[in-house]
Amino acid sequence: MAGNRAVAYKGPGTVEVIEIDYPTFELKDGPGVNPANVGRKVPHGVILKTVATNICGSDQHMVRGRTTAPPDLVLGHEITGEVVETGPDVEFVRKGDLVSVPFNISCGRCRNCKARRTEICLNVNPDRPGSAYGYVDMGGWVGGQAEYVLVPYADWNCLVFPDRDQAMEKILDLAMLSDILPTGYHGAYSAGVTTGSTVYVAGAGPVGLAAAASAQLLGASVVVVGDFNAERLAQARSFGCETIDLAKGQPHEQMEQVIGDPFVDAAVDAVGFEAKGHEGKEAPATVLNSVMMVADAGAAVGIPGLYVTGDPGGVDESAKRGALSLDFGTGWAKALSFVTGQTPVMKYHRDLMKAILRDRLHIAKAVNAEVISLDDAPRGYAEFDKGAARKYVIDAHGSLG
Incomplete structure (x- = not known):
């Protein structure tokens, strides 16, 4: 089985790259995991090999110690990746698909999801409506600043890019679809x-x-x-x-x-x-x-x-x-x-993807995207915290060239 390395919050002002478990189709206990979610089965999920995962200003609030985030919480909610495993209940997303993942996790089944209010899903966070990967008080879904990450309700949550080669040509732009562009x-x-x-x-x-x-x-x-x-x-x-x-x-x-x-x-x-x-x-x-x-x-x-x-x-x-x-x-x-509130990413991300693929929008250039390695993530956090005019994109496997 493959290993897994990830960026974790260690305490105010400090992040480190640590070894964590390879994802399975079940939520395990760990830093920040809601006790009611421990043992939750995820047969509807997929495991992604992370292609791009971004550092967000929201992550910085935790890293500065401005939330109740616990040490060793794995960070990262801006995820683009390749499907390497599918759960038994996944019907449409396939192994090898390149996908963008909305930062807000949603089930696709509750009344809010059906009303396109995916930012306040009722079924993924036992504490309150709404959830996200790698974020404090959001249910404890493990963050995506890692080599591999679990995505639940994959047929609902994954935006599959229609042409892999075309997507890789514009991957830095498409990497912004998980959060900051729709936001x-x-x-x-x-x-x-x-x-x-x-x-x-x-x-x-x-x-x-x-x-x-x-x-x-x-x-x-x-x-x-x-x-x-x-x-x-x-x-x-x-x-x-x-x-x-x-x-x-x-x-x-x-x-x-x-x-x-x-x-x-x-x-x-x-x-x-x-x-x-x-x-x-x-x-x-x-x-x-x-x-x-x-x-x-x-x-x-x-x-x-x-x-x-x-x-x-x-x-x-x-x-x-x-x-x-x-x-x-x-x-x-x-x-x-x-x-106010979280952005309902699904309301916008498909149309924004089309705008990117049709050269209507060059968002990576606008936000000055810079690719860094997973090991360089602490530097990215430190420079971003000092006000660098860059958007740091973590290349977890060296696939962005």
Whole structure:
């Protein structure tokens, strides 16, 4: 039987490559596994040989010690791989298929899945609706920053690429289908971006850049990206975005100079709860408040940025339980709409795959994808944490050249 190596969280600021068990079609006890899921049979699953698995900003929240993630939790929820084994109940996915896996695990059977709300599946996490690979409080499904990974409900969860050779030619773009591209697209789409829209995206990390590229795909006339990080702002400008340096003031204070109007038609929060204010101090509600200020009356705000119910490193007791000081009166007075929560990846990933395969979207270039080895993952985490304007793609088997 093959071995298995994986990237694991060891403690605040530390990840290591460790040896773990090769997957089987049964959930075993381990770090972060919900006791109610231990022993759960997975005859509907497949085992993937990982081709590409990405480091995500959501992973960084755990690595910084900002969640209750236990040591040795295997990380990684952005998974692209080759099917090497199929469970006895798998009917349509076949050995040798190259597939993208949505980060949110779903059963395809519950009422929410049937309504395309796969981000709040009722059957995969005993604690609450919604699940994900390698993430704290998400049921304990082992993460995909590994050589091999188990994917449950494979006929439902696996997006099979129609032509393997064509897919490998565009594999870095397709590797973004598991999370950041649908997540960025969801942020723009749920904010109502359409032909001619003016759009503000808060945050120039990979999800923010994906939201900006998605807004362009949806027909925005101008996309403005705001951040403190000069390198990341330069990356946004590289594919046609306007930018705002937040060190020079709030978005609503600078927007008119950029687009000739102080307000935008749609706004996206791609930052989340570890946001920082202008003094450089953490202020978890600052981005939400700033996008409400810059959004026009009647606009919508997409919020793909992560907010949590428990943050041990929160700046105060309220922040530690996810309670934020929102200027909600502004949102109410403007009649703003908000869309929050995990992205229902399946709602978008097939059409986004077609956009990639037809050369409508070059998302790997937009987010500045960089391939690293599994052994180099700790370096990738460290550089990403320091603000590198790159999206790190782990090549677990040396198959990306």
